[in-house]
Amino acid sequence: MCLLLRSFWHDDNKCLTNGTPPSVSRSTFASFTPVFWREATKGSLRFYREVLTNQCSALPYFLAKFHQPRFRATVEELAARRQFNLIFCDFLHTAAPLAESPLRPRLVFQHNVEFLLRKRKWELEKHPLRKLVLGSEWRKTRTIEAQVCRSFDHIIAVSQQDQQTLSHEFGVKNVSTLPTGVDTDFFRPFDGQPQAGNLVFVGSMDWDPNEDGIMWFLREVYPRIHDAIPNASLSSGPRA
Numbered sequence: 001m002c003l004l005l006r007s008f009w010h011d012d013n014k015c016l017t018n019g020t021p022p023s024v025s026r027s028t029f030a031s032f033t034p035v036f037w038r039e040a041t042k043g044s045l046r047f048y049r050e051v052l053t054n055q056c057s058a059l060p061y062f063l064a065k066f067h068q069p070r071f072r073a074t075v076e077e078l079a080a081r082r083q084f085n086l087i088f089c090d091f092l093h094t095a096a097p098l099a100e101s102p103l104r105p106r107l108v109f110q111h112n113v114e115f116l117l118r119k120r121k122w123e124l125e126k127h128p129l130r131k132l133v134l135g136s137e138w139r140k141t142r143t144i145e146a147q148v149c150r151s152f153d154h155i156i157a158v159s160q161q162d163q164q165t166l167s168h169e170f171g172v173k174n175v176s177t178l179p180t181g182v183d184t185d186f187f188r189p190f191d192g193q194p195q196a197g198n199l200v201f202v203g204s205m206d207w208d209p210n211e212d213g214i215m216w217f218l219r220e221v222y223p224r225i226h227d228a229i230p231n232a233s234l235s236s237g238p239r240a
Helices: 022-028 046-055 067-082 091-098 114-124 127-149 160-170 208-228
Strands: 002-005 086-090 105-110 152-155 175-177 196-201 233-236
Touching: 002 091, 046 127, 067 091, 086 091, 086 160, 091 127, 105 127, 114 208, 127 160, 127 175, 160 175, 196 208, 208 233
Parallel strands: 002 086, 086 105, 105 152, 152 175, 196 233
Antiparallel strands: none
């Protein structure tokens, strides 16, 4: 039996931090144990206070806000009561709290090389204060990401490039690639004819790389499309 550590539970809107409804989790897994947590709203006074005070922490803010002692305690309590063959951590924010846990074997699914995302954002930032904070964030992230990758029994990356980067940066060889994909039997085109000029972006807009990508598209590509097809339209579907 595998213990899957996927996300935290918002105590205000009763859904996982990745947006998964509770009904999906309960119907998918043999058991479901939520760890309640409330995130500061981005841009709020509490958010800026947390970012400021976190400058003295060894953890980057995006991990520190998830670093709940009761999360590790809950996981270890479950492992003490039931026999699990594998501890599966989805994303770095569920793996980091268990970096020093004695639980074995452990696997982390790295959807990104997290420190590189933050390093790229730091490199592009122009505002001196934000650049200072982002510089601290990516360096802290690299430290904890290295600790997790070196202490876990296996790492799954989503691309060969990420696999090579993790191996090179952290000196680990226990890395495999599991490419992301789409269930084409479930996600199929509608039977009706598409309307010419209608475009939709389905990437989540609370994710910096998606935001950067759509802003580049709007700046560099969409004006050319609109020149060729004046009635063209662009919609963005997911959460912001």
